[in-house]
Amino acid sequence: MTARTLRIAMNGVTGRMGYRQHLVRSILPIREQGGVELPDGTRVQVEPVLVGRNEDKIRELAKKHDVEHWTTDLDAAIADDSVDVVFDASMTSLRAETLTKAMRAGKHIYTEKPTAETLQEAIDLARLREETGVTAGVVHDKLYLPGLVKLRRLVDEGFFGRILSLRGEFGYWVFEGDTQAAQRPSWNYRKEDGGGMTTDMFCHWNYVLEGILGQVRTVTATTVTHIPTRWDEAGKQYEATADDAAYGIFDITTPGGDPVVAQINSSWAVRVYRDELVEFQVDGTHGSAVAGLRKCVAQQRAHTPKPVWNPDLPVTEPFREQWLEVPANADLDNGFKLQWEEFLRDVVAGRPHRFDLLSAARGVQLAELGLQSSAEGRRLAVPEITL
Numbered sequence: 001m002t003a004r005t006l007r008i009a010m011n012g013v014t015g016r017m018g019y020r021q022h023l024v025r026s027i028l029p030i031r032e033q034g035g036v037e038l039p040d041g042t043r044v045q046v047e048p049v050l051v052g053r054n055e056d057k058i059r060e061l062a063k064k065h066d067v068e069h070w071t072t073d074l075d076a077a078i079a080d081d082s083v084d085v086v087f088d089a090s091m092t093s094l095r096a097e098t099l100t101k102a103m104r105a106g107k108h109i110y111t112e113k114p115t116a117e118t119l120q121e122a123i124d125l126a127r128l129r130e131e132t133g134v135t136a137g138v139v140h141d142k143l144y145l146p147g148l149v150k151l152r153r154l155v156d157e158g159f160f161g162r163i164l165s166l167r168g169e170f171g172y173w174v175f176e177g178d179t180q181a182a183q184r185p186s187w188n189y190r191k192e193d194g195g196g197m198t199t200d201m202f203c204h205w206n207y208v209l210e211g212i213l214g215q216v217r218t219v220t221a222t223t224v225t226h227i228p229t230r231w232d233e234a235g236k237q238y239e240a241t242a243d244d245a246a247y248g249i250f251d252i253t254t255p256g257g258d259p260v261v262a263q264i265n266s267s268w269a270v271r272v273y274r275d276e277l278v279e280f281q282v283d284g285t286h287g288s289a290v291a292g293l294r295k296c297v298a299q300q301r302a303h304t305p306k307p308v309w310n311p312d313l314p315v316t317e318p319f320r321e322q323w324l325e326v327p328a329n330a331d332l333d334n335g336f337k338l339q340w341e342e343f344l345r346d347v348v349a350g351r352p353h354r355f356d357l358l359s360a361a362r363g364v365q366l367a368e369l370g371l372q373s374s375a376e377g378r379r380l381a382v383p384e385i386t387l
């Protein structure tokens, strides 16, 4: 039985994230399965309204996916009384304005990260949410990945003993666009258009570190533009003004008060010699684990080999074979869809979503401080944000 239907104005659905992860992998499958089940056994159905600048594209998209409603007028969609939720996956630089208008119109909002280009804007958004009382959700997709779900479970079970450190390796080679087309949009490499590795990824790393380990207290970063010239979607050469790699070190405090050192390399100018496009290794006194997007392997203290450094001999241990795979023990659906479902339940219940605009503001803060740390060549404290 369907209790009610939520109308969701989806802005930016012609883009990579908006189309693939949010429309095709989340909202359409939720519609297809008859909505989201609520705790009382009833269901809430979703009805997307596609919003985009290009009429031909958006009409075509609506037709292709059997979506009845679409518009090129974002303001009208926001003002539409029948719309319950405004979703934004448009380019970052346009986001704060859209979210502000939507919350002022009394809409619940769900949005891609980062929520804003500056910390002040991100805090203003979080304050506006408090004032308006709407439910706001910000994509924290990495925490819903099977690999990280397993890693978090190991933390909860006390597998690691005292956690000492985390090392993350993220990235792959993004083609310059001259001989082979780039696999990411060109605005990502222009600072003036809201691009940049630090802005893009430190907001993810903040919630990953918070979600797995604890609060981030300091940041030390070196951000670089390794590839200064790229070619855009039209094959036109442009200057890559944004950083395409960020090397960060973060001091963390766990909820129990223990210090943990995390370091994460993020780069669009690295060739992958890993099992997955992102990997995190956590080392603790009683065990270690390495988690990727999907897989997670672990090694206990009792199973830890005892290598001895001897450069004169070939390696004697099959190190990679000495780890045991951590099972999922459950069917883990697409992470974007799982978070959408959780958010929609929160909307119906009229309660805040756990990954909200304040958490997102901390992500924007970490990116801003990361860039500042690099520019000034020093370690910076991460002050607590209060609304």
Ligand SMILES: NC(=O)c1ccc[n+]([C@@H]2O[C@H](COP(=O)([O-])OP(=O)(O)OC[C@H]3O[C@@H](n4cnc5c(N)ncnc54)[C@H](O)[C@@H]3O)[C@@H](O)[C@H]2O)c1
Binding pocket: 011, 012, 013, 014, 015, 016, 017, 018, 052, 053, 089, 090, 091, 092, 094, 112, 113, 114, 139, 141, 185, 200
């Ligand atoms: N959660 C994640 O893992 C993740 C990954 C990548 C990107 N993102 C975020 O998603 C958002 C969209 O990124 P994307 O990679 O899908 O980008 P994209 O360039 O593929 O899509 C951008 C969308 O914005 C629209 N748009 C509106 N006005 C525009 C303008 N003036 N210029 C260009 N595009 C305009 C485009 O039509 C398109 O629908 C960004 O904020 C980005 O930070 C999140």
